[in-house]
Each structure stands twice: as structure tokens, then as C-alpha cells.
Amino acid sequence: MTKPTENELFTYSPITERPPIEWPGGARVAVYIGLNIEHFLIDRPSTSIWPGTADLVPDALNHGWRDYGPRVGIWRTIESLDRHGVRASALLNSAAAEHYPQIIKAGLERDWAWLAHGRTNSILQAGMTRDEERRFLADVVDTITDATGRRPRGWMGPGLTETFNTPELLAELGLSYVLDWTNDDQPYALNVPGMLSVPYSVELNDLLLFGKGTTGPEFVRIVKDQYEQLHADSEHGGRVMALALHPFVIGQAFRARYLDEALEYLATRPGVWLTTSDEIAEHYLRTAGERG
Known part of the structure; x- marks a missing residue:
């Protein structure tokens, strides 16, 4: 019988201890977006809104849905982020x-944090x-x-994927954190x-939520509920709230008002640090010695 592979990447640590x-x-x-x-290839199946055509080449239906993100959706999303002073x-x-230099220019103008994906x-x-x-x-x-x-x-892998070697190889390249393991606050x-x-979320994630039929008002309520519970939990130490967005999902016109409502709520909460994942990782590393 083959011996099971043990998890050597991280050690169990209950948040209460x-x-x-x-x-x-x-x-x-600490809240980050x-x-x-x-970028999606036109001749490969990927994230789809309708599986019935996903194996076709070209798959105009699904590729066009995804391609709405860099063409239209991200610019609507950027307007919302700007309105509420949020860095992505x-x-x-x-x-x-390589394909969307205008998006890179917009992000540089806004001092975004850049993660490899x-x-x-x-x-x-x-x-x-x-x-x-x-x-690679x-x-x-x-x-x-x-x-x-x-x-x-x-780093966050496409589809949150890694190999057993990924974190070590990323460390060799000078990176200091990954988002792939969504198992902590x-x-x-x-x-x-x-x-x-560093915490990321496949639950507080527009692709997963709206893909399950969540409505705009329900999305706003979920964002509020997440923050309120984490704020209560933080009595025993700071927490991280990640809101995962995809421009071809949240950037649809009929969802714009609900992203605005969610961002307005987060930006006006007492006790919130509206920041980036880079700054969260940097602060955690810098203060590790103080925590013992």
C-alpha cells in the first residue's frame, strides 16, 4: 500500500492559540481587493458561463464573456475603486x-500592488x-x-494551482507570499x-457567488456580514478580509451599483485598514518578532 503524502507545507495552528x-x-x-x-486563449476551454459550447474552437459565447473584462468591465470597476479611494x-x-498595456498604465497611475498570477x-x-x-x-x-x-x-496560481515545489521556487525568485491556500483569516x-x-477567498468571490445565482443586494449583504463577523473576531487579534473580483463578472453593467455599495461600506467602517495584500504581508513579516 502506498503511504499517504503528508502535508509538509504548513503546520496546523488553531487561530485561538x-x-x-x-x-x-x-x-x-485589514481589507484588500x-x-x-x-488573459484567456481563444483555442482552450476555460472558465465558462455556459458549458454547452466550452469545447468548441472558437467558443465565441464563453470567450466573449471572458473578454468583456479587459475591454469593458475593468474600466467600470476602476471607476468604482477610484470613487472610494481603493488601491487594488x-x-x-x-x-x-503583454496584451493589455492600457490596464498596466492605469494600475501604475493608481499605485496598485502587482502579484504574479x-x-x-x-x-x-x-x-x-x-x-x-x-x-515557467x-x-x-x-x-x-x-x-x-x-x-x-x-503569487496566486491560475485556478489557485501549485505544485509541491511552487512556494520554494517562488522564494528563490524573491517573492514572499502566496494566496493559494484559502484556509485562514x-x-x-x-x-x-x-x-x-496570506488569506484569499473562494467564497467571498464574485465568480463563485454570482455563478451560484447570488443577486446584487445579496452580494452587498454578504460583504457586510463578512466584515461584521471578522470585526467581532478581531477582539482576539487582527483579521484579514479579501474580496476577490473578476472584471468580466463584477464589471457587468447591472452589477456596478452593488460593487459601489460594497466598497462604500468597507471604506467607511471604523477599524478598517483598507490596504493591499503586499502591505499586509510586509506588516506581518516586519512585526513577527514582536508577537513572539
């Missing part, structure tokens, strides 16, 4: 950096050998660095020197 985290200015909840900026944590495919969301890296993945990750990081003038500090150290897991 940790030294409390303190956010800047006495804030109780994970803005997915993705841009989860950037390196292929998107693979090459394209049409291709996952699962199954790569260590050397293949090392070359180096190309992704270098492409984003060249496009933005800033070397990414964080606080950052925590991985068993890879210098590498953190």
Missing part, C-alpha cells in the same frame, strides 16, 4: 501584461517538473517586472523560509 496580530493605527480588519487581470491588489497573468488562466502549471516550473515561474515574474517596473512580491508562515500564506 496564536499571539494577537495588531494592524497599523489600531485597525481591527484582489482584482483578477487575466492586481492578480496579473503575465500574458495580460501565472501566464494565462487557460493553462495550469500542475504536472510540471521542478526545472520546468522554475523556468521565472518567465512569469520577469515579464511582469518588465511591464510594471516592479518585481512582484506575491490571518497570514501565517509556511514551512518554507521567508514565505507566507
